[in-house]
Amino acid sequence: MIKFISKVRHVCTSVALATAMLAGSVFAADIDPTLKAALERDLGLTGPQLAQYLRAERMAARYQETSQRQLGRHFAGSWIERKADGSHSFVVGTTMASAKVPAGVEVRHQRHSLAELSSAKGQLDQVLAQGGKTPKGVYGWYVDLPSNSVVVSIGHGGEEAAIDFVAASGLDVETVRFETADEQPRLHIDVLGGYGILRAPGDGYLYACSVGFSVTQSGNPGFATAGHCGDTGEVVYYEPSQWTLGVRLGSYAASNFPSPGQSGPDYAWVRLDSGHTPRPVVEGYTSSDVTVRGNTEAAVGAAVCRSGRTTQWRCGTIEAKNQTVNYVSGETVLNLTRTTACSEGGDSGGSFITGGGQAQGVLSGGSGDCRRAVRRSRSFFQPLNPILQAYNLTLLTSP
Numbered sequence: 197m198i199k200f201i202s203k204v205r206h207v208c209t210s211v212a213l214a215t216a217m218l219a220g221s222v223f224a225a226d227i228d229p230t231l232k233a234a235l236e237r238d239l240g241l242t243g244p245q246l247a248q249y250l251r252a253e254r255m256a257a258r259y260q261e262t263s264q265r266q267l268g269r270h271f272a273g274s275w276i277e278r279k280a281d282g283s284h285s286f287v288v289g290t291t292m293a294s295a296k297v298p299a300g301v302e303v304r305h306q307r308h309s310l311a312e313l314s315s316a317k318g319q320l321d322q323v324l325a326q327g328g329k330t331p332k333g334v335y336g337w338y339v340d341l342p343s344n345s346v347v348v349s350i351g352h353g354g355e356e357a358a359i360d361f362v363a364a365s366g367l368d369v370e371t372v373r374f375e376t377a378d379e380q381p382r383l384h385i386d387v388l389g390g391y392g393i394l395r396a397p398g399d400g401y402l403y404a405c406s407v408g409f410s411v412t413q414s415g416n417p418g419f420a421t422a423g424h425c426g427d428t429g430e431v432v433y434y435e436p437s438q439w440t441l442g443v444r445l446g447s448y449a450a451s452n453f454p455s456p457g458q459s460g461p462d463y464a465w466v467r468l469d470s471g472h473t474p475r476p477v478v479e480g481y482t483s484s485d486v487t488v489r490g491n492t493e494a495a496v497g498a499a500v501c502r503s504g505r506t507t508q509w510r511c512g513t514i515e516a517k518n519q520t521v522n523y524v525s526g527e528t529v530l531n532l533t534r535t536t537a538c539s540e541g542g543d544s545g546g547s548f549i550t551g552g553g554q555a556q557g558v559l560s561g562g563s564g565d566c567r568r569a570v571r572r573s574r575s576f577f578q579p580l581n582p583i584l585q586a587y588n589l590t591l592l593t594s595p
Contacts, residue, residue, distance in 0.1 A: 232246065241282070245283065248284060249278075252285055259288070260274045260286075260288075270290050271288075271290060271309060271311075272289030272341070273288075273306075274287060274288045275341045277302075288301055288302070289310075290303060290306065293305075308344050308345075308371060316339075316346045316368060317339050319366060320348075320367060328364075331354075332357065333358065334350055334351075334357060334361055335349040335350060335351060346373070347374075348372060348373070349375050350374055351376070384472060386475050388475055389408055389546070390479035390504055390505070390508075391406065392405075392406060392504075393445065394432075396431075397430065402441065404439070405421060405422060405505075406543055406544060410474030411589040412590045412592065413449070418474065418589075419468070420583045420584070422558050424527075426448045426464065426466075427451050431444060432446055432447060445468055445469065446466050446467050446472070447467060448465075449587075453527065454529065456525060456526030459528040460528075462529045463578050463583040465587050465589060476593050476594040478503045480509055481503065486553060489594065490554050490591075491591050494550050497514060498513065499511060500512065500513070500535055500537065501537070502548045505546070506540045507538065507539060510566060512535045512537030512538070515536060516533070517533050518530075518533075520532075521560070532576040533548075533557060534576055535575050537575045538562070538565060539559055544560065546558065556577065558580065559575060559576075
């Protein structure tokens with residue numbers, strides 16, 4: 197019998213969305229009260245300022261495409277600009293000495309056209325297209341219309357790498373502005389049971405496991421998984437595709453697994469970094485996702501299904517409870533539940549759940565595989581309720 201861990205050689209904001217949803221002809225009084233409150237809160241607008249902003253937004257919707265057509269190669273972009281007094285105006289940039297614009301539209305004379313800036317940004321993109329890499333410390337780049345420049349966003353200490361990167365691209369330095377950011381952007385992940393996770397401890401290998409169930413501890417979000425998947429304090433990464441190291445999810449807040457020759461449980465929980473959202477759902481892969489509705493323990497003989505990153509969605513029945521399992525690597529794990537579901541390396545930590553949505557446990561290990569002799573395969577899961585009790589966790593559920 198083996199533990200099912202696997203390894204391989206290591207080779208827009210809600211406010212912006214709300215704003216985009218507002219039609220050009222909408223007046224402040226016509227806005228959904230929830231959106232109105234969010235706009236006033238997050239943009240720091242008073243009621244009159246919001247109404248004035250909406251007038252500028254209507255102006256932009258009406259004239260931005262017209263201005264681009266009329267100015268042609270002299271067009272330097274258009275944008276809504278907030279003034280120091282909280283008012284807003286619709287601005288059209290141009291490289292022409294003089295340009296006619298409708299009343300209420302502000303003209304801004306710029307050095308570079310939008311086409312020139314877009315081409316300059318494209319030179320940085322081309323470095324990647326030709327196989328180059330974004331250097332560490334460079335967070336991204338974009339065309340900034342108000343400053344009429346290509347902004348390269350960098351972290352503290354990334355100035356030299358950014359300068360070398362820009363120089364290698366052949367970009368005209370007169371179009372570039374460096375901007376220091378406090379934090380590098382990262383993906384925000386909805387975390388589901390059965391998702392693939394990786395750790396990279398620095399020994400030249402990646403180690404794969406799976407998410408068990410979404411939980412909280414005193415309001416801190418996370419997920420339960422197998423203890424042999426990682427040690428306390430180790431970093432956990434999302435696996436967007438097999439053996440691809442994705443965004444950092446968090447780190448093991450606690451982990452219990454016996455050393456060879458010793459005995460104990462096989463459970464852990466990962467505390468998620470801010471920005472990631474645990475969901476009361478188990479990934480269905482080729483089938484529908486399954487909602488987690490509770491954690492009532494199923495009887496011997498009950499059907500259970502498990503979800504994991506390697507073999508995805510597999511089912512079987514519970515044959516026995518409280519089994520002691522001695523793994524080939526020398527660890528003895530106590531009080532596991534024995535099932536006929538198959539599983540393979542990397543499925544460890546994944547979710548076991550009933551057809552009625554009752555969470556049962558996380559995969560510890562097994563024998564056999566899902567490719568041949570499935571009927572002789574066995575999988576053992578660490579029951580969930582002892583994990584919740586050990587770490588004072590609350591299972592996330594949905595009606």
